[in-house]
Amino acid sequence: MFLEQGKISNLQLSVLITGFVLGSSVIISPGQGAGHDAWIAVALGLMEGLLIAWIFTALARQFKYKTIIEINSLVYGKILGKCISVLFIWYLFHLGALVLDNYARFFKLEIYPNTPKTVLFLLLMLVCASTVGRGIEVLARCSVILVPFTILLIPVDTLLLIPHIDLNDLMPILDVPSEKLLWASQGAASFPFAETVAFLMVLAFVDKPEKGPAAVSRGLLIAGFFLIMAVARNAAVLGPMAVITNYPSYLMAQVIDIGDILTRFEVVVGITLITMGFIKISVLFYGTVLGLAQVFNLRSYQPIILPVGILMVILALTSAGNTFEMFEFANKGYPIYAVPFQIGIPLITLVVAKLRKLPQTGGDQV
Amino acid sequence: MIALLIMGFGIVALIQxxxxxKKQWWRELICFTVLWSAGFILSIMISTGITLPSISMIINKTIVGIFGL
Incomplete structure (x- = not known):
């Protein structure tokens, strides 16, 4: 029995990846450690992200129609394979809780200050649980409807902010020490580009797997382009404020004022932010429940959706005491913590599979 | 708050x-029960004011300590 019957097209995969990458990175600006050179850090991070994507798509292409959980069992054997799979599932679960925390914290601070955070967590989680229960096809279709709005909003925002843009705020280029720039670019690679490793749970359901790597790269490049645009714009509009503010994209939207008519634009930004968060959390949530179902040989992942969702909310509730701690983890611990999951597991699995000459029957069926 | 939690978790259990x-999906039932129980116990702990350790902060402190960041 297959746990997932749905299939998604390569276009849907690209859009889903674009939405996933834009996800929380549109609220927490990546590469902030590089100051006004943050856009260069994001560009470097995109290159590293493409390299990591090449590794995990190579693995997915070698084992067509298989998720990383099934691949691990084939490559490492049942027991070791399942242990490594549990580690990978933990990463998806933890990342889902971190993204959930980012969003609830953002909404609590900026939009709904009087609403308890638990209520925000539960509402967001219920929507995600409902989508995950309907499978990957529904999630992919949602992304095709929602992601274009965000993609459209970034250039529209930028155009509306032209009167406030001061290109001098981006000068001098490459002013930050190279060590700082490299650390910021590693941060930008690990969050958000290399997080697309979560798609090792999704690539198995692409209808034309041989075109999967191109679809992943396309999604990353589109998201990277708009993210660089957003980060450069934030620095050019907010100047030094872009580095010290928690949510530059949102703050920047508050600046928009066209003849006292077009104001309070941040609400529109807020709506698009929550849709991207929904996509990212749903993909991670989907990967977690599908992974658990495969590890424990369940016939369906439906029964565990709600309990896993509740546990994700609990992890999000306890993930950071305050916003400072959240950013501390995002900027210091996370770029290193993520490496074994984003690079280690896919790369080692690919190398071991090559050495063991797996899969033995040409890749379509093992 | 605790009554609300018991009601919420009770509804989930009653549905699942x-x-x-009925389907005799015992493996799924065990998985559900383990995860549901963990969620229930942790939720009760949080609602009674017990502070759970932050896993992210433990990871962060460990990495910062090892790499001297």
């Missing part, structure tokens, strides 16, 4: 358990 028993 009879359906799983």
């Amino acid at each position: 358990i009879p359906a799983l028993v």
Whole structure:
């Protein structure tokens, strides 16, 4: 029995990846450690992200129609394979809780200050649980409807902010020490580009797997382009404020004022932010429940959706005491913590599979 | 708050358990029960004011300590 019957097209995969990458990175600006050179850090991070994507798509292409959980069992054997799979599932679960925390914290601070955070967590989680229960096809279709709005909003925002843009705020280029720039670019690679490793749970359901790597790269490049645009714009509009503010994209939207008519634009930004968060959390949530179902040989992942969702909310509730701690983890611990999951597991699995000459029957069926 | 939690978790269990028993999906039932119980116990702990350790902060402190960041 297959746990997932749905299939998604390569276009849907690209859009889903674009939405996933834009996800929380549109609220927490990546590469902030590089100051006004943050856009260069994001560009470097995109290159590293493409390299990591090449590794995990190579693995997915070698084992067509298989998720990383099934691949691990084939490559490492049942027991070791399942242990490594549990580690990978933990990463998806933890990342889902971190993204959930980012969003609830953002909404609590900026939009709904009087609403308890638990209520925000539960509402967001219920929507995600409902989508995950309907499978990957529904999630992919949602992304095709929602992601274009965000993609459209970034250039529209930028155009509306032209009167406030001061290109001098981006000068001098490459002013930050190279060590700082490299650390910021590693941060930008690990969050958000290399997080697309979560798609090792999704690539198995692409209808034309041989075109999967191109679809992943396309999604990353589109998201990277708009993210660089957003980060450069934030620095050019907010100047030094872009580095010290928690949510530059949102703050920047508050600046928009066209003849006292077009104001309070941040609400529109807020709506698009929550849709991207929904996509990212749903993909991670989907990967977690599908992974658990495969590890424990369940016939369906439906029964565990709600309990896993509740546990994700609990992890999000306890993930950071305050916003400072959240950013501390995002900027210091996370770029290193993520490496074994984003690079280690896919790369080692690919190398071991090559050495063991797996899969033995040409890749379509093992 | 605790009554609300018991009600919420009770509804989830009432929806899931009879359906799983009817289908005789025992493995799924065990998985559900373990995860549901963990969620229930941790939720009760949080609602009674017990502070759970932050896993992210433990990871962060460990990495910062090892790499001297």
